[in-house]
Amino acid sequence: MLALYVHxxxxxxxxxxxxxxxxxxxxxxxxDRFLAALAAELQRCWPAGQAPRSVFLGGGTPSLLSPERLRRLLAILASAVDLRACPEVTIECNPESVTTEKAAIAREHGVNRASLGVQTFDPDRLRFLDRAHSAAGAEAAFGALRAGGFDNLSLDLMFGVPGETLDEWVADLERALALGPDHMSCYNLTFEPGTHLTHARARGEVDANDEEVDRAMFLHTRQRLAGAGFTAYEISNFAGRGGPCRHNDHYWLQGDYVGIGPGASSHRGGVRWTNLKPLEAWADAALAGPSAVATAETLRPRQRAGEALWLGIRRRAGVDLEAVEHRLGLPVREWFGAAIAEQVDRGLADCDGTTLRLSDAGLLLADRVGAAFLIDDAAA
Ligand SMILES: C[S@@+](CC[C@H](N)C(=O)[O-])C[C@H]1O[C@@H](n2cnc3c(N)ncnc32)[C@H](O)[C@@H]1O
Ligand code: SF4
Incomplete structure (x- = not known):
């Protein structure tokens, strides 16, 4: 089953x-040029007649398109896939651009899930993060999505913003819960290479938050959301009434997907390719054809098996090792037995021979545990 990502x-x-x-x-x-290029790319890249298992309109900010262009985007997608028949079609929205009118347009065309990026309700942190909306704006946007007909709404929050205290995070989480979201994503802020924030830290203008405080925020989040009826199905993702995000779960299960738009990646059966990243270069190539792909690689068997563990261990249900062996036809436990035993010995993972799962201690170090299974090209 193939998923579709639209950037x-x-x-x-x-x-x-x-x-x-x-x-x-x-x-x-x-x-307009983006939409024309996207239409051309979709016709070329999506297998005719195939029904997607999920569609995700991400960004960037899909809700920033004007109502007329949003309609056009959805009509372009509908020319290749039946959105209304698809079990999950998500649109990412930002508070400053989403309106009831846009929400209703999306719903009319078969979009049945929206994810609203709020990050925080605190005015100082909103400013620090360069967000283009206020706390009241985020609450109004949530209301606009509901009024537009969305009954499956997710909220994105971030914790561990430099200087943020546990009490401040507790207040943010409460204000989000008060809106009654159907799913929540709570991410620990990371300093990504090349960003303004990372440059500011390098210049000594900003300090990373204390790790112990971030840890307390993470643990509080799990406890509080469990109490509110949310299931922590992934490190940062919590399913309420809306259930898990089918699209993202498919990524963690190493599923196949086609990504369209600048810089979008695709994966099919162990082959991975990524589009040209710059908007103009991608649009030129997508419009001219035959392809806007910049790089492609075929994963070696050991890399593919290692990635199945790296991705899957993020899921709270863990990795079903037998199922992965069966799906890939590879001796995963033979190849990774020693690496798995090392993580278990460190108390970071549990393994009963068939399921590999992060321990409670491992949850806090998921990236490090996952990285233990990654194999570079030379070693594959
Ligand atoms: C790519 S954004 C798109 C959503 C939307 N444009 C927005 O701003 O909310 C998806 C989510 O990734 C998270 N995110 C982005 N950069 C991050 C970072 N450096 N650390 C942690 N989370 C991050 C944010 O929570 C954001 O809502
Ligand atoms: S986090 Fe900010 S810059 Fe990044 S995609 Fe969302 S709105 Fe755009």
Missing amino acids: VPFCVRKCGYCDFNSYVVDDDGAH
């Missing part, structure tokens, strides 16, 4: 912590 690379402002491929453009003409 909409526009934002009203570039947030200082963000390294996603997004652009602030003054000229709306860029939006």
Whole structure:
């Protein structure tokens, strides 16, 4: 089963912590050119007649498109896939650009899930993060999405912003819960290479938050959201009434997907390719054909098996090793037995021979545990 990712690379402002491929453009003409290039790429890249298991319109900021262009984008997608028949179609939205009108347009075309990027309700932290909205704006946007017909709404928050205290995070989480979201993503802020925030830290202008405070925030989040009826199905993701995000779960299960738009990646059966990243270069190549792909690689068997563990261990249910062996036809336990035993000995993972899962201590070090299974090209 194939999933479809659509990258909409526009934002009203570039947030200082963000390294996603997004652009602030003054000229709306860029939006039209983007849509034309996307239409051409979709026709070429999506297998005709195939029903997607999920569709994700991400960014960037898909909600920034004008109502007319949003309609056009959804019509382009509908020319290749039946959105209304798809079990999950998500759109990422930002508070400063989403409206009831846009939400209703998305719903009409079969979008059945929205993810609203709030990050924080605190005015100082909103400013620190360069966000283009206020706390009241985020709450109004949530209401606009509900009024537009969304009954499956997710909220994104970030914790561990430099200087943030546990009490401040507790207050943010409460204010988010008060809105009644159906799913929540709570990310620990990371300093991504090349971002303004990371440069500011290198200059000594900003200090990373205390690790112990971040740890307390992480543990509080799990406890509080469990109490509110959310299931922690992944390190940063919590399913409420809306259930897990089917699209992201498919990534962690190493599923196949086609990504369109600048810098979007695709994966099919151990072959991975990534589009040209710069907006203009991607649009030129997508419009001219035959392809806007910049790089492609075929994963070696050991890399593919290692990645199945690296991705899957993020899921709270863990990795079903037998299922992975069966799916890939590879001796995963034979190859990775020693690496698994090392993580178990360190108390970071549990393994009963068939399921590999992070321990409670490992949850806090998920990236490090996952990295133990990655194999570089030379060693594959
Ligand atoms: C690529 S953004 C797109 C969503 C939307 N444009 C927004 O700003 O909310 C998806 C999510 O990634 C998270 N994110 C982005 N950069 C991050 C960072 N450096 N550390 C932690 N989370 C980050 C944010 O929570 C954000 O909502
Ligand atoms: S966090 Fe969202 S709004 Fe901010 S720059 Fe990244 S994609 Fe754009």
